[in-house]
Amino acid sequence: MPIKPLDLKRIQVFPLESRKSLTRVEDILIDPDEAPPAIEDSRLKNQIENLAQLILKAKTKDAGIQLIYGAHLLRNGAALILEEMMSRGWVTHIATNGAGTIHDWEYAFLGRSTESVRENVATGTFGAWEETGKNIHIALALGGIRGEGYGAALGRFILNDGGVFPSPESLERVLREDPGHPLAPARADLLSLMREFGFQEGRYTVEHPWKHASILAQAARHQIPLTVHPGIGYDIVSVNPMFNGAILGRAAQKDFQWFCGAVETLDSGVTLSVGSAIMGPQVFEKSLSVVHNLRLQEKRPLVKDMTIAVVDLQDGGGWDWTQGEPPKTNPAYYLRFCKSYARMGGAMHYLQCDNALFIQSLFHELKNRSGA
Secondary structure (H helix, E strand, O other): OOOOOOOHHHOOOEOHHHOOOOEEHHHHOOOOOOOOOOOOOHHHHHHHHHHHHHHHHHHHOOOOEEEEEOHHHHHOOOHHHHHHHHHOOOOOEEEEOHHHHHHHHHHHHHOEEOOOHHHHHHOOOOOOEHHHHHHHHHHHHHHHOOOOOHHHHHHHHHHOOEEEEOOHHHHHHHHHHOOOOOOHHHHHHHHHHHHHHOOOOEEEEOOOOOHHHOHHHHHHHHOOOEEEOOOOOOOHHHOOOOOOHHHHHHHHHHHHHHHHHHHOOOOOOEEEEEOOOOHHHHHHHHHHHHHHHHHHHOOOOOOOOOEEEEEEOOOOOOOOHHHOOOOOOOHHHHOHHHHHHHOOOOEEEEEEOOHHHHHHHHHHHHHHHHOO
């Protein structure tokens, strides 16, 4: 039976307001001043205390403090806590996946996010929300002609309540004058998008009343690099007639370069991988390889004395990863994300903990130790 590619331009999209959203900003946001629930597990409590000490030590050395997170950390209400950590210099680089940015934008725009996968796939509506796919593409296309990555472009779009379309004539002119310019592909994609979907020159306004709940917007405000590492076809922005893999891929490529730059700063630094079982370890291992490749060419030593803390709810089997990899008879052996990070040459610790409880507890420990 012959297989033919489907025409995504024929996808029918629906107003985001009409979707039954399962989470609301006012229900999830954690007040940074609110004391976290007590942690009864003494080992976990000690791990968080030691991690806070290592972060403060890294800060005194101007070493990198990297936070890699999955979408659930945002959905569990940690945005305001992360903003406080940015403002105090307790995180110097943030990374997430495509889903993390989709929920982020929807919270900032509508104050609601999350849908039933089971129900909406059955009706052909899962991900088919007009504003989400459209505005993320517009933000990345506008950021592309500035040479920005995914995180910077979307963060700016949320913070500034939209962006500005250049005139088609100006895009045509610079393409004719310098077709080999590094930004020429981004200019061509923006021009094509404007023509196909009827966008006019000038200010394009999208209000984001809940931007305080956006990690992307706050990273842009504090000028903290936030990188995004999506997959083509992974995220609901693919379920949209405007879907353009070149626009997304170009933005993600730029962010991979920024991620590598963050890993370059990790001598005596700290990486927190919170609820990111696939993207975090996979991007980290390639980035560290890039850093070592370049350092060896320059006859510089490999990254040393870094600490990696992996946070997830999966059973860790009680294994101490500082002692090496566990035997195949231990459940910890099958935590692939732990194995990936454990092979990176630093001290890797696994903290079995709810991600929001971890961030809240770590933040308060940092406050107590710093006197802030």
